[in-house]
Amino acid sequence: MVKLLKSKMFLISILSLLISNSLILTDVVGLEYGVGVNRNDELIWKCKVSNSFELNNLFGSGWDNGGIFNNISKGSKMKWKIYNIETNSSLIKIEVDIWYWIKDLNWGVKDNETQITYLTDPNNYSEGLSFINYTSLVPFWFPIPVGEYMGGLKLNARYNVDNRVLPTLNVDIKKNGISQGYPNEDIKIIAIYNDQGILNSYKLYTKDNMVILDIAYDFLPFYVIPTIVILVSIFTIGIIIYIIKKKKSSKNQSMPRK
DSSP, X not given: OHHHHHHHHHHHHHHHHHHHHHHHHHHHHTOOOBOSSOTTOEEEEEEEEEOHHHHHHHHOTTTTTTSTTTTOOTTOEEEEEEEEEEEOSSEEEEEEEEXXXXXXXXXXXXXXXXXXXXXXXXXXXXXXXXXXXXTTSSOSBOOBSHHHHHHHSOBOTTEEEEOSSSOEEEXXXXXXXXXXXXXXXXXXXXXXXXXXXXXXXXXXXXXXXXEEEEEEEOOOOTTHHHHHHHHHHHHHHHHHHHHHHHHHHHHHHHSOOO
């Protein structure tokens, strides 16, 4: 009887495991990739660190005249506005207007426009994929779910995807790793993405771990500002009530007893 019970439990465990694996495989096979942003969304990034001397030393003077880092400096911002989105069985594409790095936020007329296109299935890319045609060496946007999409790409040895906490693309490029004199020393990039597929944090390091370019997505969710206002209000009211009670207590203690 005991042996029979153990055998049944063993068979149930095996069956549960097979069902679980089947569901996982079905989920992976059925995963659909899409766009995490919407038409007319405005995406803004802010430059926190820009060491132009080191950048020119790494890539040569005028390394990005007219490119995505054109006129970048500490405190400046870049804006994208999405004006079109297309998805089908083979391609995912967004089209954006770009305003390059300024400080006064008087955006004026756009500086450029571009389109970013991905294959709908990341497994359809060939081996050794890289982004060396980007000045940033990483994209500013990926399809979603971004971690799974990046994980499905067949990237070359310079790139490493880390999905343990946040979707992160780590890039290690050796001196002359792209072409002769480009870059002129080892560099490392850590690019972190949010759940919309947008580049959330970009840091470019030299071999001695000095940050020479630091960019962050400049965004507060719609619920953050009201929440901050409410919390500040509650905190202020709490302080006022505490002061009033303190004064009343002090007054009562100072009054002579009959």
